[in-house]
Amino acid sequence: MKSYSTALNIKRLFIYILMIFLGLLAVLPIYLMLVNATRTNAQINEGISLMPGGNAMFNWKTLTNRQFQIQQGFFNSLFISLSTTILSVYFSAMTAYGLHVYKFKGRNFLWGLILLVMMIPPALGFIGFYQFVAQLRLLDSYIPIIIPSIAAAATVLFLRQYLSAILSFDLLDAARIDGAGEFRTFNTIILPIITPAIATQCIFTFVGSWNNFFTPFVLISSTKKYTLPMLVQMLRGDIYRTEYGAIYLGIAVSIVPIIIFYSVMSRYIISGLTMGSVKE
Amino acid sequence: MKQKTIGNETRVNRWGYFFVLPFVIVYFAFQFYPTIYTLALAFTNSKGFTGLSGNYKFVGGVNFLRLVTDKYFWGAVENTFIMWGWNFIPQLGVALILSIWLSDSRLKLKGRGFFRAVIYMPNLLTTASVALLFRSLFGYPLGPVNQFLQSLGFFAEVTREDGSVVQEAFNFFRYVSASRGIVAFIQWWMWYGHTVIMLMAGITSINESLFESALVDGANSRQTTWYITLPLLRPMMLFILVTSMIGGMQMLDIPFLLTDMRGGPDFRIRTTIVYMYNMAFQGVNDYAYAAAICIGVFVIIFALALIIFFGMQDRSELKRARAAKLAGRIAK
Numbered sequence: 001m002k003s004y005s006t007a008l009n010i011k012r013l014f015i016y017i018l019m020i021f022l023g024l025l026a027v028l029p030i031y032l033m034l035v036n037a038t039r040t041n042a043q044i045n046e047g048i049s050l051m052p053g054g055n056a057m058f059n060w061k062t063l064t065n066r067q068f069q070i071q072q073g074f075f076n077s078l079f080i081s082l083s084t085t086i087l088s089v090y091f092s093a094m095t096a097y098g099l100h101v102y103k104f105k106g107r108n109f110l111w112g113l114i115l116l117v118m119m120i121p122p123a124l125g126f127i128g129f130y131q132f133v134a135q136l137r138l139l140d141s142y143i144p145i146i147i148p149s150i151a152a153a154a155t156v157l158f159l160r161q162y163l164s165a166i167l168s169f170d171l172l173d174a175a176r177i178d179g180a181g182e183f184r185t186f187n188t189i190i191l192p193i194i195t196p197a198i199a200t201q202c203i204f205t206f207v208g209s210w211n212n213f214f215t216p217f218v219l220i221s222s223t224k225k226y227t228l229p230m231l232v233q234m235l236r237g238d239i240y241r242t243e244y245g246a247i248y249l250g251i252a253v254s255i256v257p258i259i260i261f262y263s264v265m266s267r268y269i270i271s272g273l274t275m276g277s278v279k280e
Numbered sequence: 281m282k283q284k285t286i287g288n289e290t291r292v293n294r295w296g297y298f299f300v301l302p303f304v305i306v307y308f309a310f311q312f313y314p315t316i317y318t319l320a321l322a323f324t325n326s327k328g329f330t331g332l333s334g335n336y337k338f339v340g341g342v343n344f345l346r347l348v349t350d351k352y353f354w355g356a357v358e359n360t361f362i363m364w365g366w367n368f369i370p371q372l373g374v375a376l377i378l379s380i381w382l383s384d385s386r387l388k389l390k391g392r393g394f395f396r397a398v399i400y401m402p403n404l405l406t407t408a409s410v411a412l413l414f415r416s417l418f419g420y421p422l423g424p425v426n427q428f429l430q431s432l433g434f435f436a437e438v439t440r441e442d443g444s445v446v447q448e449a450f451n452f453f454r455y456v457s458a459s460r461g462i463v464a465f466i467q468w469w470m471w472y473g474h475t476v477i478m479l480m481a482g483i484t485s486i487n488e489s490l491f492e493s494a495l496v497d498g499a500n501s502r503q504t505t506w507y508i509t510l511p512l513l514r515p516m517m518l519f520i521l522v523t524s525m526i527g528g529m530q531m532l533d534i535p536f537l538l539t540d541m542r543g544g545p546d547f548r549i550r551t552t553i554v555y556m557y558n559m560a561f562q563g564v565n566d567y568a569y570a571a572a573i574c575i576g577v578f579v580i581i582f583a584l585a586l587i588i589f590f591g592m593q594d595r596s597e598l599k600r601a602r603a604a605k606l607a608g609r610i611a612k
Contacts, residue, residue, distance in 0.1 A: 098296045102296025128318035211405070254409040
C-alpha cells in the first residue's frame with residue numbers, strides 16, 4: 001500500500017511541474033511584452049529581462065507621435081464592440097423567444113435554417129458580402145460591421161436552449177391575463193429571468209467583436225475610423241522598424257484590457273463556455 | 281368557446297413573426313444574399329469593384345477549372361492542412377492527458393481552477409495582436425527568443441559568399457518549417473486550454489456511477505481511462521475535431537500578419553483564405569476567382585466533415601468489441 005501512494009505522489013509531483021511549465025508558457029509571452037513595453041530600445045537589444053524598466057512614457061510618446069491615434073482606435077473599437085453586443089444579444093434573445101414561444105408557420109423551417117447556418121463557414125460568402133456593401137456605398141462605414149451581427153445563429157441557439165430549460169408557460173399566461181403586451185412581457189419579464197445566459201453571450205460577443213480584425217480591415221479605409229487590431233497591424237510598417245518598445249506597448253494596449261476583464265470575470269467566462277454545449 | 285380559444289391562440293402566435301423578423305431580414309440581406317452572390321460571381325469573368333452590376337459575361341466553370349489546376353491554390357490547401365494538423369494533434373493530445381489528470385479524483389490536484397483559467401487565457405486575446413507579438417518575440421536579429429537561444433549557445437550557421445561560415449541569430453521567418461512551426465505553435469497556444477475545458481465538461485457529464493462501479497470491480501486508473509473515459513468522450517472529441525477543422529481551414533489572421541501578408545517565406549504559410557484575400561484585395565482585384573476560392577474552401581470543409589463523420593461511424597464496431605472485452609475482464 002505504501003509503494004502505491006509513493007507512485008501516486010511521484011505522478012502528482014510530475015503533473016504539478018508540468019502544470020507550472022504550461023502556466024508559465026501561457027503567461028510568459030504576455031509578461032515579456034509588458035516588460036519590454038516599459039524598456040528603452042537599448043535595453044531591449046541588450047537581452048531579456050524580467051524586471052520592468054522606466055521608459056513607458058517615452059515609448060508612449062514615440063507610439064502616439066507619428067499620426068498613430070491609438071486612443072481614437074481604442075474608442076472606435078469600444079463603440080463597435082458595444083453596439084454589436086447590444087444589438088446582437090438583444091435581437092438574438094428576441095428571435096430565440098419568438099421561436100420558442102409562438103407556433104407560427106415557418107417556425108421549424110427557420111429553426112432548421114439557424115442550425116444549418118452554424119455549419120456554414122462565414123468565409124463562404126465574404127466576396128459577395130464585400131461587393132454588396134460596396135454597392136450599398138457603405139464601405140468605410142461601421143454599419144456593415146455592426147448591423148449583420150443582429151443575425152447571430154450561435155447566440156440564438158444558445159439562448160433558446162437556455163429558455164427551453166427554464167421558461168414556464170404559466171408565467172406567460174399570468175402576464176397575459178394581467179394585460180401585458182407581448183413585447184412588454186418580453187422586455188420586462190423574460191429578459192430579466194434569462195440574464196445569466198444573456199451576460200454570457202454579451203461577454204463572448206463583445207470579445208469576438210473587439211478581436212475582429214479582418215472584416216474592418218477589408219471594409220474601412222480612412223485612418224480615423226481604424227479599429228485597434230487594425231492599428232496594431234500598422235506597427236509592422238517601416239516607421240516603427242527599430243522602435244521595439246513602442247511596438248510592444250502598442251500590442252499591449254489591445255491585449256491588456258481583455259486580460260484585466262478576464263482576470264475579474266474568468267470564473268464566469270469558463271463556466272459560460274460549456275453552459276450550452278453539455279448537459280450536466 | 282373552444283373556437284374562440286383557438287382564434288385567440290393564432291392571434292397570439294402571429295406575434296412570433298414580429299419577434300423573428302429582424303433576424304430574418306438581416307440574415308437574408310447580409311448572409312444569404314451575399315452567399316448566393318458569391319456563387320453567381322464565381323461563374324462570371326467580372327473584374328474590379330462593379331461586380332454583377334458592371335460588365336461581365338457568364339463563363340461557366342472556367343474559374344473552377346482554373347481553381348483545380350492552380351498549384352498555388354493546392355499549395356495553400358496543403359499549407360493550411362499542415363499547419364492545422366501540427367496544431368490539432370498536440371492540442372487534442374495534451375488536452376486529453378491534462379483533462380483526465382485534472383478530473384482524476386484519486387490525484388486530488390490543487391489549483392486546478394486557477395491553472396485552467398491561466399491556460400485558457402490566450403484564447404481570448406486579439407489574434408492580430410498575438411500574431412504581432414510573436415513576430416516581435418521571434419524577431420531577427422534581437423528578438424527575445426534569439427537572445428534566449430544565444431545565451432544557451434545556439435546560433436544559426438550561415439555560409440557567406442566568400443565561403444566562410446559565421447554564427448549569427450536565427451532568422452526564423454526565412455525558413456519554411458520554422459515559420460509553419462511558429463504558426464502551429466501559436467494556434468496550439470491559443471486553443472489547447474479551450475479544448476481542456478470542453479473535454480473536462482465532457483468527463484463531468486459521464487455518469488459518476490460508471491467510475492464507482494469500475495472502482496468496486498478493481499479497475500486501476502489506466503483501465504478506467506481506457507475503457508470508460510475515452511470511449512464516452514468520443515462524441516465530445518468528434519465535436520472538437522469538427523469545429524477545430526472548420527476553424528482551422530479558415531485560418532487567417534496569424535499566417536496573414538506573421539510575415540509579409542502574402543504567406544512568406546515563399547508562400548509556404550499562405551492559407552487558402554489568405555490566398556483569397558491576395559486575389560481579391562491585393563493587385564489584380566480578381567473577385568470572380570476569389571469567389572471561386574471561397575466556394576472551393578467550402579467544398580473542402582464539407583468533404584472533410586463528411587469523411588470525419590463516416591470515418592467515426594465505423595469505429596462503433598470497435599467500441600462494442602472493447603465493451604465486450606471489458607465485460608470479459610470484469611467477469612474474470
